[in-house]
Amino acid sequence: MNIHELIRDLREPAKTKIVLLVADGLGGLPLEPGGLTELETARTPNLDACAKAGVTGLSTPVLPGITPGSGPGHLGLFGYDPLEYQIGRGILEALGINFQVTARDVAIRGNFCTLGADGKITDRRAGRPTNEKNKAAVEKLRTITIPGVELFVEPVKEHRFVLVIRGDGLGDKVNDTDPQAVGVAPLKAEGADEPSKRTAEVVNQFIAAAVKVLAGEGAINGATLRGFATYPKIATFHDVYGLKAAAIAVYPMYKGLARLVGMDILDPGQTLQGQVDTLSKVWNDYDFFFLHYKYTDSTGEDGNFAAKVQMIEQLDAVIPEIQKLKPDVFIVTGDHSTPSKMKSHSWHPVPTLLCADMCRTDEVAEFSEKACLRGGLGQFQAMHLMLLAMAHAGRLGKYGA
Numbered sequence: 001m002n003i004h005e006l007i008r009d010l011r012e013p014a015k016t017k018i019v020l021l022v023a024d025g026l027g028g029l030p031l032e033p034g035g036l037t038e039l040e041t042a043r044t045p046n047l048d049a050c051a052k053a054g055v056t057g058l059s060t061p062v063l064p065g066i067t068p069g070s071g072p073g074h075l076g077l078f079g080y081d082p083l084e085y086q087i088g089r090g091i092l093e094a095l096g097i098n099f100q101v102t103a104r105d106v107a108i109r110g111n112f113c114t115l116g117a118d119g120k121i122t123d124r125r126a127g128r129p130t131n132e133k134n135k136a137a138v139e140k141l142r143t144i145t146i147p148g149v150e151l152f153v154e155p156v157k158e159h160r161f162v163l164v165i166r167g168d169g170l171g172d173k174v175n176d177t178d179p180q181a182v183g184v185a186p187l188k189a190e191g192a193d194e195p196s197k198r199t200a201e202v203v204n205q206f207i208a209a210a211v212k213v214l215a216g217e218g219a220i221n222g223a224t225l226r227g228f229a230t231y232p233k234i235a236t237f238h239d240v241y242g243l244k245a246a247a248i249a250v251y252p253m254y255k256g257l258a259r260l261v262g263m264d265i266l267d268p269g270q271t272l273q274g275q276v277d278t279l280s281k282v283w284n285d286y287d288f289f290f291l292h293y294k295y296t297d298s299t300g301e302d303g304n305f306a307a308k309v310q311m312i313e314q315l316d317a318v319i320p321e322i323q324k325l326k327p328d329v330f331i332v333t334g335d336h337s338t339p340s341k342m343k344s345h346s347w348h349p350v351p352t353l354l355c356a357d358m359c360r361t362d363e364v365a366e367f368s369e370k371a372c373l374r375g376g377l378g379q380f381q382a383m384h385l386m387l388l389a390m391a392h393a394g395r396l397g398k399y400g401a
């Protein structure tokens, strides 16, 4: 029996409500050994109060030492084994902008990037352009045609876009052309089987044409691709947990993840306050609420320690508004760590707190990496968090006689 079968067996209806607040890339590192992390530096009176009232721990997104992307990081938090459900980033990004992916599509996540005269990447994100600059560059990419396939290019946000290649006999076992590093040239696409070789041929032609059409777009003069994916088979959140779930996210990729597992995608606008207002507005319509907060991740990836501290403090300020709704289970965690010191995601376990009437509280009175290490949840796998959420929500019956 696997976890989803167990949950389907044990789940019981209830009127309880669960809020899962994901601060993307929450975990961090001190800049100097013995120093404080971003979370430990931030003033977080409300998160500290939640940690004191609840139970805390450290979640391991995939396995010890494994650095997850946001895709596997969130699928784990939703209770899907990230080793079993390897969903390409392309599908998540496409679903995030509500692109209607068909069985003949390969969906791919794109980055506008900056290339030096030597063809090497100098900025993987082309300076995080405005959405307007992104749209203008997408219009240029839309002029590219390749015989035998249909191409769809859609803007996402800042440096992000989606490429969908539609045709017959295409495969998604293609390597990323994004080396996820600067100072090196984008990689050539290669396919691991015949259908994927066909996809790789199209991709290499597309990237060569992209450099030509993007000339003169300033910092945007190249494109990299990653997360090639065809539409996966995956059980919905309702099918597994029997929960009516709402996703309240600003960035498309996280809407895509939620859409992939069948959550209702709400549109909170572009601000954290808009997300909290939306939560309050639909409070009576759902059992489960996934709130996503992006800026603890992007500031970490930019290596901006002070900005990440500020983003954490901004998040802390809205916690009382969420608590006013009296969630039966309130969880704050992250999908992975993104230490500013590393300017990237990392494998470090993620601070997690869970508030619920039936939780067994611990001695922890602050929300931080060090404090959560002493928490009553201990160190646990992120994919088990939903079991804890369901149990504390009174939604799991007894296992066995």
Ligand SMILES: O=C(O)[C@H](O)COP(=O)(O)O
Residues within 6 Å of the ligand: 070, 111, 124, 125, 160, 253, 297, 298, 301
């Ligand atoms: O922000 C995102 O899309 C990802 O978390 C990081 O992707 P990037 O490193 O290509 O910006």
